[in-house]
Amino acid sequence: MTSEGHPEHSARLLAPNFITETIERDLKTGRYSQIVTRFPPEPNGYLHLGHVFACSLDFGAALDSGGRYHLRLDDTNPEGESMEYAQGIQDDLHWLGWDWGEHLYYASDYFEQYYQYAEKLIQLGAAYIDSVPGDEMRRLRGTATVAGTPSEYRDRSVAENLDLLRRMRAGEFAEGAHVLRAKIDLGNPNMKLRDPVLYRILHAEHYRSGAKWCIYPMYDFQHPLQDALEGVTHSMCSLEFTDNRAIYDWLMETLGFFPRPHQYEFGRRSLEYTIVSNRKLRRLVQEGVVTGWDDPRMPTLRAQRRLGVTPEAVLTFAAGMGVNKTNRTVDIAVYENAVRGDLNFRAPRVMAVLEPLRLVIENLDETREVQLSYWPHDVVDASADGLVALPGGERVTPELATRAVPLGRELYIEREDFAVTPPRGFKRLTPGGRVRLRGAGIIEAGRFEMDEAGQVQTVYATLQPDSAKASGVIHWVDAASAVPAEFRLYDRLFSVANPEGQENIEEIGDADEVERDAVEQTVEETQNPVNADFLRFLNPGSLRVTHGFVERSVAQGPADTRYQFERQGYFWQDPVDSRPDALIFGRIITLRDAWAGRAGEKATTEKATPERATTEKATPEKPAARATKEKPAVTAPAAQTLTPQQSADVARLTALGVARGEVSLIVTDPRLSAYLAELTGPYAAVVAGWAVNDLGGSVREGHNTLPLSDLTELAELLAGGSISTRIAREALAEASGGGQETPVQIIGRLGLRVVSGSAELERLIGAVMDANPGKVAEYRAGKKGLSGFFTGQVMKASGGQADPQKVAQLLEKLLG
Template identity: 60%
Template sequence: MTDVPSPTPDATGGPAPLVAPNFITEVIEKDLAAGKYPEIVTRFPPDPSGYAHLGHIFASFLDYRTAVQYGGKFNLRMDDTNPELVRQEYVDSMVDDLKWMGLDWEDRLYYASDYFGRYYEYAEQLVRQGDAYVDSVSAQEMSRLRGNAHTPGTPSPYRNRSVEENLDLLRRMKAGEFESGAHVLRAKIDLSSPNMKLRDPVLYRIVKHPHFRQGDAWCIYPAYDFEHPLQDAIEGVTHSMCSLEFVDNRAIYDWLMERLGFQPRPHQYEFGRRGLEYTITSKRKLRRLVQEGKVSGWDDPRMPTIRAQRRLGVTPEAIRNFASQIGVSRTNRTVDISLYENAVRDDLNHRAPRVMAVLDPVKVTLSNLDGEKTLSLPYWPFDVIRDSPDGRVALPGGERVAPEQAVRDVPLTREIYIERDDFNPEPPKGYKRLTPGGTVRLRGAGIIRADDYQTDDTGRVTHVTATLLGEDAKAGGVIHWVSAGRGLPVEFRLYDRLFRVPHPEGEQEADDDDSAGPSEHDAEHTAAPVDAGYMRYLTEGSLKVLHGFVEPSVAGDPVDTRYQFERQGYFWRDPVDSREDAPVFGRIITLKDTWAKEAQKAEPARPKAAPKPGATPKADGPAKTLTPEQEAEVARLTGLGAADADARTLARDEALLAFVGGAVQDSTFGQVASWTVNDLAVGLRGGEVKVQAADLAPLAALLAGGGITTRVARDALARAAASGDAPVAIIEREGLNAGLSSDDLRRAVQDVLAANADKVEAYRGGKTALMGFFTGQVMRATGGKADPKALAQALGEALGG
């Protein structure tokens, strides 16, 4: 696979984005203040069984930037414990892509396989301590003996083997005497624990398959729950961050640290996983797309891999800015893909000079133009020049010059090309481009009038004859163009979303998504069959290939220049297939969200409800068509108190609708519906939410009565979703509802303002946006207990003096 060239420098020249304050940074600050650790050490542990993908962005950014912010160290670890799937190709690509994203682990690139010998020594130690045993039942029997949420586990007939027998069998497993599946090593913990993870988890399995780094040296491999905490401890990791599906695994983590006596020991902290709409991140499913030829490879620009996004032309600055906007919380959420796409657009808007390209050309002859004119046209529009921090703008290649120097020569010849859609013999109402006898402005060249046109046997326009009127005419629209004789012939590739639905996997899966750390959900530690249902949601025509022309000014530009082709989108030369004699330009992204526009077209018009007195009008969002049955369900849900937008989401999603069906139908229903849609949706689709909807009514009532803040409510909701405990019981047990007196609030405000005197002065000098900074600092200082309204009033009084 051909490598992708390095990105251009950061268009803004600004520093890398930081991690916003969150519950993990609060823990870190307390640990540092207490001297618990000499420095912070984090790690990102991808499983090299595929290419790095968009699911890795948030977790890797959180791990890396947290370490940087607190002056600590960041480790990159390849979790290569599955010999059947891990490959050197995947390691090399991950290392290269994560470096490209800006992560720096210095010399701390580790492999789980580096420590196979040490893991085994710890395994024997556990056996000698009576904390582990070799089990010889089948995988199916082991699953049965574990019981379920309502029935405690039953001891295996091999659970009480002697230490000597267990050591003998373990050593023979290591020596290769047994076939795969004959035996496993299990921890001896608690078969009656309500946490199923503690019911004697598997620590080692027999897998007779050569390892890409270790060859045939090993035929037993450690399970994730055994290897991962041990490697954290060996590497000196202090804060082991992982996604929420590992919350129950933390008990095994802590058990191992205690039994093996690590000091100082790492601790695990779980954050909500972040999915991305219209995307899959299961490496097994992505691998199948490649194997079945649905895409051209792992670097196909439609794929969600980092390598594909690099080839597409997305920059690391755009990816980091996207990651910084997501936010850290204790709840799983699916991120609106427009957040990612807009981060890409925002980055390119100030990076990509404007030029003209015609993708679907039709020839126009300017009958009154003799010879050739050379026009000097600007690369940048006025708004970008106006917003430039140094008053200068970039040429292709990055050199920053005065605006008047940021121009290029564009030839205007007798024959030009315009877009086929920019001429219409039978224009619809409101059409503002070229029509027979009509006028339109050519960008930078003046106004033309269409005098005649020709068509082929199918009625398709083949040629237009026009008159160049100069500036002495009126025109309602502006179109782009390229010289027919001087334009460069180009292949254009227009990429669209690979999937046409927001959740192509249906239920959100955690099969091998190592967005925070790899998991081993397959009992035999082998590749599980892949449900191909997601294939039916592939977007038809997600790649369109056109042949047109681009203005000749691009010929001498650096090959990694990103352009905005006016009215078409952002493009750059494909770094794999483009050649100097046969350039290929791929579209990085459209200028606007065309999906939202199409969704609005598809939605039948509905009468809008009159706004409430004093309400702020909201912009219309993309609407989605509902069946008559779903519309009836919306009416029922809104009648119970759900917001219209929440009701529409619930009506379309069976998992969410089933959950909220158990909610108490009183004044709390609207809040419970909101939490269901905005905080619990991803977990509900994946079957990960353990709390019942009926248990949320007391929480909603407590919030509505002012007994807790929104932050406390969401914190309790996240813990309840993971544990199944009633959220109000969690609040009372952990003292989360401890109020903040007015005196305590005023003291916190004064302390924050005193510690930020320079910002106070700037605020009073007119930088009122700093109010958000002060609010966040006081919220952090008070542990989130400050009432937002009281806090706003206290800050207003203190800053107004």
């Protein structure tokens, strides 16, 4: 996926959304000749699954529109940033397959240019040095309801401001002594516009620029500037920056950038059972809850990579997500499904026993070898080229994709595949029961030995003729040839769906120290999260380690193969800890397990593992909106007192026949009532309706350009019967779009006329019916809701000119 050109992806990366639509429009109107986007992570942590969505949007939008994308390391705050993170981010992005070519930028490479723009802003009188302490500045900024007050330094001269800024840069001042602020509007209801800070003093070592700078630009100053400097056209960011857009636009206009970038905001996508807060992830690492940023249970990309998830799976997951302006939390199953779906066609099937139980086949004296296929028939059938992969990746015909597995007298089977007293529906081995050993034949269990604790030690079985019936299939390994291995069985790090959301109440005092049993903590506490702290929702069973065996072939194959251990899940060797003489396999993901859902009937109990079906979802309680269904009617605000003028208007409009709801709306809105002050004549009611319902927003917001006379003229035309309401309103909509024509002129130019002749309408209806025989049948079978569909089709066929009421009448007749 290179930034420029990118042959094999003719398909779109992104489903159409409000941002891609804007991009297409901007391209079409020539606002930009090429789209340039950027993904701007701050190198103060590693990328995680939450970033993938933003990154796919940024990069995908550019790629889909034939544009170019940049990677930008947004490193303007030296605290917490490092080259390790900057490099890690690039590695992870490359792993995903992104390639920005030479378009790698560091904000810190632009420090000198930012500074020059700061001086320019001062010279324009648009910025000043403020020298009040931080808490004083906060006080002066006011509150949501109280305007801010200017600091005593707000009106310093250009010369003084310039001098101070230069001395700030020279390092003459201590941290906090001065800041550079934009001079915008201290009374603005948007708090972001109350003279935002542009530069601050920080005597800190920057990981790239060292000690060269002791003043650092703030996001609101740096980000728009760098977008402009890089030639970015569409700058996407998440919703919480919506208010910041006002600063963005102010800066671009004040400094006169043209063409200039524009900011668009989208809703974030978070994932159930995971946290994405950098601070919290760091805490998990620091407190040793996990082994590091790449602990396979972490949501970071490097962790998912180590886990064994493929970049394709991650990208598929991201691509499946829609873009809109709502923050949303995605069901973890969507991610898991992407991972499984990818692995199903990628991972050869082999056998491994995670928790071994010794099984002796009493009627088998010598070891034999069975040839087992790496792939089930359905994967073979689904192969496009008829070939399937060997563990090393080589693609061969299905007959060659096999391995020899020894079958000796002594085997290991999964401990949970043998039950002395089986639960209902158990399809595995029981004393006296029969089961198929995958690929090796049917056995019947006989006696078994237990230790003094009641644990089964050995099961004795006999091989049966192939004609025998078996209740199920279990996997196994040959004891003599199997290779011992450690298995790491990962599960969700958190036991509740929304560990961060649970934390919605300030940590209170030291009740933290209350010790709780991990199991009981899940249910009632999540509903009552006093003293909430996300660490309290850790899943104690997020890592389970077992020791068992893998079949011989696995140890002989490549170390980086992802396998499906049949009936257990997808695994691969831990790339960090596994060694040839001490194999360690991590479970990438379980198989879907319909049986697991029936937890109550299950014999083996893994208390530590939260079952998907039963795990507390614990999303914050849906507010009691539904409970207030029978609230008192809110439809009587008319009781408010009206001014004499308003009362007169009410009388006048009512006399003209204007609907009551519209009247009260008109008189209470100054602009609307001014617009309709001259309203008169026989068509007043229609005109008022249009003014309120069709032009409503623009009139009330003061940017309507259509004179009232245009509406009256249109109403006259409508009354004449040559056009339909629909045509009138379409013309209205187009005329209010800002053109020079009146609605009537538009109708004349387009030659719009209502079509109401029965013959012509019947012809149209006939054509629609012929084109949709299935729908006609459905309608006649009773699906009357389809009448709207037919009306719509006829309207479309007539170019919107058919008389809908006539159409409806005729339709009813013709459809029977």
